[in-house]
Amino acid sequence: MDTDKWFSKLLDEPVNELVQKSMDEGQIPIGYSCSYVPDVMLSVDRLFPVRMRATGIAGTEIADNYLSSVICSYTRSLLEFALDGRYDLLRGWVFAASCDHLRRLYDNLEYLKRPGFSRILDVPHKTGNAAISWYTDELKLFAKALTDNFGVDLSAEALAKAIREHNAFNAILRKIGEYRCGDKPVMTGTQYHRIVVAASASPKKALLPILKKIRDDLPKRDPLPAYRARLLLVGGHLDDPGYIGIIESQGGLVVGDRLCTGSYPGLQPIPETGDPIEALAKHYLTKTSCPRMMEAFRERAEDIVTLARDCRADGVVIQLLKFCDTWGVEAAAFVSFIREAGIPVLRLERDYRLGSEGQLRTRIQAFIESMGK
């Protein structure tokens, strides 16, 4: 089986065939749109999480009428697809009040198209004890709402089991990811991102056997052909591996990522001891590392520099969705911080829908050349 093609096919539709198959077996898909939503809580009992994407979106004409054209194109695309019935298979969705754009998307959806179950989680903007306590309470209320609505078991035991399974699954993904950042990578960033995004958009149980096989086969693969530069890709939501494909087509191998929809920080293990909901609250609040969190700029910036050094990146590419306020402002500060650390950095704005490919190629070429590669 050509696994690249197989994963690509999974990403062709916002709700793929594995989701449909699991539903036929009595499983319940719930959409979510942000890394602050603890997808583990949607991986309990008959529930399974599907990260919401709008793959293949052609335009957002109807959504623009409601959200306007100055809102991030990811949220506009989600609204367009929702109004077009492309998420009708989902039994509900969960949002996080993480940014103005997602909050307003939720407001619009509540007015325009409300599914059987909808919820927005109140995520604090800080990570201290009071904030963790707040988010713990928030997740308890969320657990109750899920139980009341779907009759599923979100007991401490069920959640602890879900955390263990989640960690085991992510350990496999992390292991696979190591093969893209070694001295002689055997896997491209595009291939890896395809797997990670597919994993968030499909029932995990269905993917597990094939991921194990990939993990076991990777050591036997030949190293990739020569490339010009090793890059760390940084940013928020990016669910289109094609974007990385364009970067890599110019010789910039993406050997690491810090993306909301990527390997770091999302695949880090969740503590398996103590109260599971408290562990989840602490984990998602402290590890998600989005610029919407106040007071933690330095930690985020240092994290990027450390990651770049760990994966021996020649340069950092920061990509962000146009109109994203938090990434937009913070990227300006990241650029100077990363440069001060002696690492070349390129900042790119993009739309959710892949476009302006020629421009992207030119920017990447120029960046690689500027590094003398």
Place this chain on the structure above:
Amino acid sequence: MTTTKPGLSDYLELNKYRAINLMNISRMAAKHGPLNMHRDLKRYPWIWDLLQVNSLLKRLVEGRSGNYRTSVAMVLGGVVEGVIELLEGIFYRSDRLILHEDLLPPEIFRAMGLQPWVPELLGILLPMLVPDTMQKYLDAAESEGVPPDICSLPRATIGMALKNAFPEALAIVSSNMPCDGGMSSYTIIARQMKKPAYWVDIPFDFKNERALDYFAGELKDMIAWLEKHTPGKMDWQRLKDICEKRNAMAELELDIWDMIRHRPAPMAAEAIWMSHLWFFNINPGYDTSIKLFTDLKALTQKNLEANVSAVPHEKYRALLWNPPTLHYIDLMNWAERTYGVSVILDSMSFNRQPFIDTSTPDSMLKSLGNIIMQGPMSRHTRGPAEANYFPDIFHMVKHFDLDMVWVAGHIGCKNTQAMSGVLREKCRDSGVPLLVIDYDLMDSRITPKEGIQEQVGNFMENIMKAKRLD
């Protein structure tokens, strides 16, 4: 155009306030001394813009007469006194100076004996005085990589920080209000100014005891942090005094709001919105603020009793949603004279949580927390819109007997932009005419004043079927 020809007393009134403003400014300059003044004018070149206040006064009172004219001039005069006090804070009390984000409660900082400075304040004041003056700061921020689509208020504030336009402060306090752009701007401001910074977190869903406790806890932590990083110490009795005086202001304001429900309204525009914007956000709990609202109430009462309309020939009553059009602040005055539109109230002033329970320190913090969380912009940019955004609009339309809603559709306000589609449908269903003015809050390059006039004119003539009065 209906220009109520101001009489001799109106001219005298204008000149009286001109003279008072000049006198206050001169007194400040004389007290500071020519050398110090010269140095600080170089250090803070935006002070030159502030000196244009009498030009603004002339624009705002044009065509207005009687108690309405006096009220507008009086409010602006009060703002001048407030600005002078802030400047003197920079000049003489810099050892206690802190910067704080504009929606945080100055009552607390004053009670701690600190000298607050609101970085956003200049971005609000200066474009009213000199419409294109913020462009250099906006450009400075963009040159540093801040995207041009971020709200121009935080963007200009970042630009000012980058251009070293703010006074040196001991510490910076900010929050996640009112929007992501505003919240994020302080990352750059704190980094640029190299000062310790603290952020206060306001929950999304704030209408419950859990949120109130959480936020009161945040305020307590902020006070402890300030006590550690500045010489400020919380004086609870002082806070109580300030809060009680603020309550007195709120009572007076509610009385005025009751009176402007009357048709025609005895008071409107700057007398209502500017008085709230400045005195509740910058000078709450001041004796001078109480006096101003007392005088405003008396003038409003006089008009009401004499059945005098503030706006001559009031034909339409409007709600202004969003901050006023800063770089074309005389829009309301123009609309009054051109179409007989009276802007009765605005989203920045209207609130439902005016009073502070001063019985204990905790009750004060909770009340202040409630005022902030449920205050303008905070309330409107969080919590479900169905609960916090639309109900205010339709309540105000009904309660104040309004004929239309004007949304000052500042292009950088993504929270408002993203609700315009639903608002349009809701207004259509309710039969409330809606105008969304496309423009930028302080960058006249996006939509100049003529463009704003054209949008208002098209709406008034095509939707409201209004005839120009000129």
